[in-house]
Amino acid sequence: xxxxxxxxxxxxxxxxxxxxxxxxxxxxxxxxxxxxxxxxxxxxxxxxxxxxxxxxxxxxxxxxxxxxxxxxxxxxxxxxxxxxxxxxxxxxxxxxxxxxxxxxxxxxxxxxxxxxxxxxxxxxxxxxxxxxxxxxxxxxxxxxxxxxxxxxxxxxxxxxxxxxxxxxxxxxxxxxxxxxxxxxxxxxxxxxxxxxxxxxxxxxxxxxxxxxxxxxxxxxxxxxxxxxxxxxxxxxxxxxxxxxxxxxxxxxxxxxxxxxxxxxxxxxxxxxxxxxxxxxxxxxxxxxxxxxxxxxxxxxxxxxxxxxxxxxxxxxxxxxxxxxxxxxx
Amino acid sequence: xxxxxxxxxxxxxxxxxxxxxxxxxxxxxxxxxxxxxxxxxxxxxxxxxxxxxxxxxxxxxxxxxxxxxxxxxxxxxxxxxxxxxxxxxxxxxxxxxxxxxxxxxxxxxxxxxxxxxxxxxxxxxxxxxxxxxxxxxxxxxxxxxxxxxxxxxxxxxxxxxxxxxxxxxxxxxxxxxxxxxxxxxxxxxxxxxxxxxxxxxxxxxxxxxxxxxxxxxxxxxxxxxxxxxxxxxxxxxxxxxxxxxxxxxxxxx
Numbered sequence: 001x002x003x004x005x006x007x008x009x010x011x012x013x014x015x016x017x018x019x020x021x022x023x024x025x026x027x028x029x030x031x032x033x034x035x036x037x038x039x040x041x042x043x044x045x046x047x048x049x050x051x052x053x054x055x056x057x058x059x060x061x062x063x064x065x066x067x068x069x070x071x072x073x074x075x076x077x078x079x080x081x082x083x084x085x086x087x088x089x090x091x092x093x094x095x096x097x098x099x100x101x102x103x104x105x106x107x108x109x110x111x112x113x114x115x116x117x118x119x120x121x122x123x124x125x126x127x128x129x130x131x132x133x134x135x136x137x138x139x140x141x142x143x144x145x146x147x148x149x150x151x152x153x154x155x156x157x158x159x160x161x162x163x164x165x166x167x168x169x170x171x172x173x174x175x176x177x178x179x180x181x182x183x184x185x186x187x188x189x190x191x192x193x194x195x196x197x198x199x200x201x202x203x204x205x206x207x208x209x210x211x212x213x214x215x216x217x218x219x220x221x222x223x224x225x226x227x228x229x230x231x232x233x234x235x236x237x238x239x240x241x242x243x244x245x246x247x248x249x250x251x252x253x254x255x256x257x258x259x260x261x262x263x264x265x266x267x268x269x270x271x272x273x274x275x276x277x278x279x280x281x282x283x284x285x286x287x288x289x290x291x292x293x294x295x296x297x298x299x300x301x302x303x304x305x306x307x308x309x310x311x312x313x314x315x316x317x318x319x320x321x322x323x324x325x326x327x328x329x
Numbered sequence: 330x331x332x333x334x335x336x337x338x339x340x341x342x343x344x345x346x347x348x349x350x351x352x353x354x355x356x357x358x359x360x361x362x363x364x365x366x367x368x369x370x371x372x373x374x375x376x377x378x379x380x381x382x383x384x385x386x387x388x389x390x391x392x393x394x395x396x397x398x399x400x401x402x403x404x405x406x407x408x409x410x411x412x413x414x415x416x417x418x419x420x421x422x423x424x425x426x427x428x429x430x431x432x433x434x435x436x437x438x439x440x441x442x443x444x445x446x447x448x449x450x451x452x453x454x455x456x457x458x459x460x461x462x463x464x465x466x467x468x469x470x471x472x473x474x475x476x477x478x479x480x481x482x483x484x485x486x487x488x489x490x491x492x493x494x495x496x497x498x499x500x501x502x503x504x505x506x507x508x509x510x511x512x513x514x515x516x517x518x519x520x521x522x523x524x525x526x527x528x529x530x531x532x533x534x535x536x537x538x539x540x541x542x543x544x545x546x547x548x549x550x551x552x553x554x555x556x557x558x559x560x561x562x563x564x565x566x567x568x569x570x571x572x573x574x575x576x577x578x579x580x581x582x
Contacts, residue, residue: 062359062367065358065359066358068358069355072358073356074569076574077582078398078402081351085355088367088371089372192580196577196580301359302359305361308362309361309363311487312362312366312484315480315483315484316476316480319477
């Protein structure tokens with residue numbers, strides 16, 4: 001999930017009898033699956049929660065370009081370079097869709113980006129992990145985009161119309177990236193030498209747990225989920241989505257001929273699901289707090305890009321004004 | 330020398346230039362001045378690497394020595410690379426990046442337009458597709474030269490500073506060697522003098538509207554990428570780009 005921990009600011013969910021007429025009409029609309037649109041009335045907390053969630057999602061797309069940008073200059077064939085460039089381009093596009101969706105709520109893109117740069121806004125914890133070998137490009141596509149898709153497929157039904165429509169468009173492209181990522185790994189496992197196979201297993205070992213963390217805290221430690229679910233911003237719980245991801249991913253892992261870095265992973269015939277080991281929640285919270293392996297570098301790179309580019313953006317604005325004046329004269 | 334040898338050389342020049350320009354654009358990933366520019370830089374780079382693959386595929390077929398496009402891209406040393414000196418120059422600030430892109434695009438579009446009329450059908454086909462892409466590249470880079478040249482005081486100053494950094498390398502865009510002349514005589518490639526004139530006209534037009542002074546014609550330059558005599562920048566660029574295929578020469582990716 002690209003927005004793992006979103007504050008709703010709501011301590012307790014109101015039932016219908018406690019709501020004002022406006023609130024009740026809103027909630028009834030939600031309950032009957034009518035999409036909320038930009039001009040509709042909405043509770044302020046709903047608006048603020050969505051701004052936080054969509055901006056986190058957008059920031060994740062943009063920061064998520066960096067771990068891949070790390071390998072785009074070193075992709076090992078022209079085909080792989082082209083695929084990676086196309087993917088990075090799509091991610092920039094996804095960021096733009098999402099910032100636009102967010103702006104329908106009255107938020108300002110530049111202000112939200114400034115929050116990212118001063119550490120006030122979050123992005124997905126996964127992008128704070130380094131990409132250390134080429135197989136990481138496959139594993140990011142397969143596991144990271146795979147986890148994002150499990151989440152985003154559900155978000156296509158999210159209650160806010162502009163967000164929901166952005167998800168429909170984004171999911172189509174993400175599925176393509178995921179298959180490409182898997183194909184990178186499959187090629188290395190089936191046609192690669194031992195060094196390449198080792199790279200694949202190494203990438204999986206490093207990215208498996210961080211991918212599971214993308215779904216956010218477990219349900220019992222997810223105080224904001226109940227309100228998000230009542231508003232149908234979220235449609236399924238963190239643990240449900242995480243379980244679905246594991247169930248669908250393990251057969252793919254087996255097809256690769258790789259192992260899962262979880263000694264407790266075991267098929268449970270009674271439940272029809274995989275049991276899995278305990279996630280390192282202390283690591284998760286440290287990464288979210290900014291103490292992950294690449295947090296500082298990622299934010300610094302983005303901040304520098306925007307600071308170094310200030311003169312370029314000013315020039316564009318000034319030039320546009322000059323042209324406008326000329327046309328008016 | 331026969332046409333075949335000349336043609337292979339020429340295809341390498343086209344392919345290598347597109348590839349190296351694409352590689353330089355990759356280095357901007359995540360560092361561009363605006364999100365729209367992230368998208369545009371990767372978009373242009375993607376077009377160029379795609380074109381490079383088409384040219385190198387064709388070169389590999391003509392070479393017929395077991396090497397494919399990837400082999401040509403990832404296993405040739407700098408002395409065998411044939412890209413324009415202009416495109417291997419470091420990205421510098423956005424003014425340098427934009428100016429390099431514009432000077433290359435303006436030349437590239439003329440070359441490709443000519444090549445789309447080539448007597449070699451394969452070349453004509455690849456060029457016809459590439460013309461559409463490069464028309465977009467040139468529109469974009471021209472607009473940015475104007476924005477930066479005729480923007481703020483600072484952006485104007487930076488464009489002025491960028492010109493001497495890259496202009497001297499344009500001498501390669503406005504000349505032809507014997508090998509290229511033979512291809513032109515055979516109706517395969519456009520006339521270099523015409524390309525140079527059209528390029529110069531475009532540069533003058535855009536520089537004027539960008540309030541930038543027209544530089545004097547570039548003069549003789551010792552280095553010559555047509556013979557693999559590059560600046561010191563290319564070796565490092567290739568070390569990065571070629572690392573994996575060099576480290577694992579038997580690997581399939």
